[in-house]
Amino acid sequence: MSRDPGHVLITGASSGIGAALARRLARPGRRLTLFGRNTERLRAVAGACAGTTETMAVDVTAAPAMQAAIERAFATAPVDLLIANAGISGGDARTLMSVNLEGIINTVEPAIPLMLSRGQGHLALMSSLAGFRGLPNAPAYCASKAAVRIWGEGLRGRLAPEGIRVSVVCPGFIETPLTAENPFPMPFLMSPEAAAERIARGLARNRARIAFPRRLYWPILLGTLIPQALTDPIYRRFGVKE
Ligand SMILES: NC(=O)c1ccc[n+]([C@@H]2O[C@H](COP(=O)([O-])OP(=O)(O)OC[C@H]3O[C@@H](n4cnc5c(N)ncnc54)[C@H](OP(=O)(O)O)[C@@H]3O)[C@@H](O)[C@H]2O)c1
Numbered sequence: 001m002s003r004d005p006g007h008v009l010i011t012g013a014s015s016g017i018g019a020a021l022a023r024r025l026a027r028p029g030r031r032l033t034l035f036g037r038n039t040e041r042l043r044a045v046a047g048a049c050a051g052t053t054e055t056m057a058v059d060v061t062a063a064p065a066m067q068a069a070i071e072r073a074f075a076t077a078p079v080d081l082l083i084a085n086a087g088i089s090g091g092d093a094r095t096l097m098s099v100n101l102e103g104i105i106n107t108v109e110p111a112i113p114l115m116l117s118r119g120q121g122h123l124a125l126m127s128s129l130a131g132f133r134g135l136p137n138a139p140a141y142c143a144s145k146a147a148v149r150i151w152g153e154g155l156r157g158r159l160a161p162e163g164i165r166v167s168v169v170c171p172g173f174i175e176t177p178l179t180a181e182n183p184f185p186m187p188f189l190m191s192p193e194a195a196a197e198r199i200a201r202g203l204a205r206n207r208a209r210i211a212f213p214r215r216l217y218w219p220i221l222l223g224t225l226i227p228q229a230l231t232d233p234i235y236r237r238f239g240v241k242e
Contacts, residue, residue, distance in 0.1 A: 005080035012086030016176030020192035060103030093140035100144035
C-alpha cells in the first residue's frame, strides 16, 4: 500500500479478519469504507475505529450492486487500498465459488478502471494457505482460494506497469466464526488481530504474497511436491466444514 493510504475499503469487515483489519488500519485522518451484510455488526466495528468510517451493506455476489457500491465509495474519495476479504467456508461448490471467487471479482473489477484513471492504488485479494493444495475435506473451498491466488498473481504482473499494486493474502488457521465449528485440529491457530498485523505489514511492504504463519506455509509448499497418495491420509485430518 502507499505509505499512508487515505482511503481504505474492506469487504467482509463485519467479522473476523476483516473487522480486525479495520481496527488495525483505522487512524485519525484516514477514511475507512466497510462492506458487509450484517449492518448491526458493521456499525459496531465502525464504532470501534478511529478516523472517518462509512459502512455499506451489500452482498458481494450481487455484481451490479457491488459495481454501484464501489463507484459510490470512490466518488466519496479515491480508494487507495481495497481489501477484497469477504468469504465463506461452508456450502456447496457453486455457493463457495459464487462468494469466494465471483465475490472477489465483483469487488476488484469495478475498482481497476477507477485506480487506472489515477495511476495508483493497491488491491489485496484474500486467498488462503488452503489455496495451494486441494484438501480432501474442502475441495471447493481450496479451489476457490487457488483461483483467487492465481488471478491475483496475474493481475499483479499486468497492473504493475500502470502503477497499481496487487497483493494476495494467504493466511493459515485464524480464530474467527469461519473456523469456530471446525471439528479437527487447527495447527498454529492465530488470533484475527495477529493476522491483521501480518497483513498490514505485508501490504506496507507491497508483498506479492502475504502467506503466514511460515511454519505452516513451508510444509504446505513442500507437500505440493510429494505424491498425493502419501499426503492425502495426512490431509484427510484437516480442512474446513464444506
Ligand atoms: N479464518 C481462517 O482461518 C481463514 C484462513 C484463510 C483465509 N480466510 C479467509 O478470510 C476471509 C475472512 O474470513 P473470516 O475468517 O474473517 O470469516 P468470518 O469471520 O466468517 O467473516 C466473513 C466476512 O465475510 C462476509 N461475507 C460472507 N459472505 C458474504 C456475502 N455474500 N456478501 C458480503 N459479505 C459476505 C461476512 O459478512 P456478514 O457476516 O455481514 O454477512 C463477514 O464480514 C474469507 O475470505 C476467508 O476465506 C480465513
